[in-house]
Amino acid sequence: MNKVVNNVQDAVDGIKDNMTLMLGGFGLCGIPENSIAELVKKGTTGLICISNNAGVDDFGLGLLLQNKQIKKMISSYVGENDEFERQMLSGELEVDLIPQGSLAERCRAGGAGIPAFYTPAGYGTEVAEGKEVRDFNGKPHILESALSADFAIVKAWKGDTEGNLVFKATARNFNPMMAMAGKITIAEVEELVPAGALDPNEIHTPGIFVQRIFQGARFEKRIEQRTTRSK
Amino acid sequence: MNKVVNNVQDAVDGIKDNMTLMLGGFGLCGIPENSIAELVKKGTTGLICISNNAGVDDFGLGLLLQNKQIKKMISSYVGENDEFERQMLSGELEVDLIPQGSLAERCRAGGAGIPAFYTPAGYGTEVAEGKEVRDFNGKPHILESALSADFAIVKAWKGDTEGNLVFKATARNFNPMMAMAGKITIAEVEELVPAGALDPNEIHTPGIFVQRIFQGARFEKRIEQRTTRSK
């Protein structure tokens, strides 16, 4: 089952204004940078983006923010993204802030046909407002619902023509769950290999979750906090 | 963090009468056969066993059944195990039959701190009796709760001294979720390797979920249905 598309243009074909997207990555690590760049070029607007962060001011989802292409962010962390914080505080941007673990689990739930689950995270906080609270084992939990998206866009290290994916190190992060939760899932990979080249035992995301795959033309893989020690 | 125990006796130390155990495997594939054999020898009784199947009459959990060491089975399939079916129909054995996907998800939930979740599986059947029903997206779902166990016993292909595990082919099945859900998790492996010998990117079960690990003395790995074609 060949899932290969020719290029990033074909990969993001069908992404329209006001759609909901999931985008893998944590900070700038493991983000689908080629697809994001193409969306910037394409100018699609009114997007609802589900992504742990929103990149930095001049890279990753930050580019879509600068361009006002995003109507709403569903994220866990704003962090050092000044434009994100500015648009949120000024009310230009709708923002749903979600605990990171709940965000990951809600994406997995969306892909796994689990419409809702209970978690202790966020009980007694703003996050719990309007949500059902129930005690289990004497501890209060809140009901969280599944998330899904019109398109999920993930980034992998290697992928084969059938859509099987392998991630590298901590660039895995949200990518596998989001791959599960997209109605259409696009995977951009650093290296595209023939079916059979990946060990079936070592595949992180089985191809069933991926509808389109392509090898990214170029990966900058920018580092957010370069911390080192001297030899 | 060295998790290595000397032998199967040390591995199952502390498993007492009337405890709840989770045992990995699907059919006879990927079952912790060394630990099961040791429990037979040890004669521990009144066990509540959570396992997809109960082995066959003369192998795997079937041995514990023959020996009347099991008080209750929590499983999804009885299949061709005559002794299991006989004890169940005669009422000698308590049995909780659970849809296979719900069993897997309930074990994962137990390990993941999710006390309960909604699933469509089993709605309108015996499985739903006494369980909360709720509609999501116009479809009825039932509320299923997490499972956990005093001990989880899993079987892996390779493991390192830190408890990191790699499974082989379909011998993976329930093992990763059960490893997550044991208060104490015992891993028996075909090959025990030093920390650092496994690629961190290819580990299926991180060592944090494993408290004891040992290399099994012998693996029979019996085949239940030997199906072949001729050359």
Place this chain on the structure above:
Amino acid sequence: MGLDKTGIAKRIAQELRDGWYVNLGIGIPTLVANYIPQGIEVEFQSENGVLGMGPFPFEGDEDADLINAGKQTITTMKGASFFDSATSFAMIRGQHVQLTVLGAMEVSESGDIANWKIPGKMVKGMGGAMDLVASADNIIVAMMHSNRAGVSKLLKSCSLPLTGVGCVKKVVTDLAVLEINGGAFHLLERAPGVSVEEIQSKTEGRLVVNGDVPEMSI
């Protein structure tokens, strides 16, 4: 008269579409894999944790660690993947599998299915069947039209404990292809040489026959 198991499998194989992921149950459904129509590509999922199942291994190549949900030794195709049971049922519950084919003891005119238990007599367990039928959009039941005692298995309502409610969309038996909707079995096709009257007489549930019913072409 009517089809044998192979015939049922062949007819069901005609329902396959290019690019589908398919889960085949134990028994007749397993045989479907042998009759994939030319020119289309499908991939088989087995709920014990493999995608891209291939044929049985050559003698001597069996691997105890590589089985299907029927516990049979199998092989894999290029591009296969292995995963744990939770991920496997995430695929199923999350509707990533396009077609499920499974056997049944009884099917009702409202699409209920029973296939895991005869109270007091036999308990196989539901295995993954309850997850499959509750989740899949597209479920085909493969079974004989009547049981060994000659009693219809297409009923007004199931007498055995249910596996799922209102979930079966299509039934392929030795006698007919039927679609379930609006609380009735709609007769789509007859097995070669089988009359509408025979199907009618062996169907306890409400049967709707609309105009001429074509013979299957297998």
Place this chain on the structure above:
Amino acid sequence: MGLDKTGIAKRIAQELRDGWYVNLGIGIPTLVANYIPQGIEVEFQSENGVLGMGPFPFEGDEDADLINAGKQTITTMKGASFFDSATSFAMIRGQHVQLTVLGAMEVSESGDIANWKIPGKMVKGMGGAMDLVASADNIIVAMMHSNRAGVSKLLKSCSLPLTGVGCVKKVVTDLAVLEINGGAFHLLERAPGVSVEEIQSKTEGRLVVNGDVPEMSI
């Protein structure tokens, strides 16, 4: 007077026990990894998906694909593993991590914590903090006793939006080690040269002082 950030980290490091898996938040908590007591082994989990974090890489060895939750480039130790975010929070929510150390803007005498938002002014987001504090049995907050304006951060009740309710068990500040229970901060240790009176004056919440309060030994 009082400890610097390094001193706070050193004191918290004394709380580590052999065999623990530990999650360290951004800021002061990160420094704790530099002061693991001799003779014990702990393993660091970072919620973005790594277990067995090592020190920062040597210059030139940075890998953009290998970072911690603070987005800093890191290395791994032998026996490390990588996993996805859902699995990472399964570890946290499932209480497989024995100790969580994190910073805070405010802590209340009942163990509430606030560290992610100042309405109208600043929103960092909660990241993984809400999951961590709601799940961990053993949470230590590392922070300065007062904020830059000199206002106590150990309060009767938090004024900022909460991160978690009744979850903090221990606080280590530049001035003191305090345990929270029964709706009060119990003074366990004083920083070298810091008096009980000073701590009392800088603690807005209820402070319980029982007998002689020893100085920390760092």
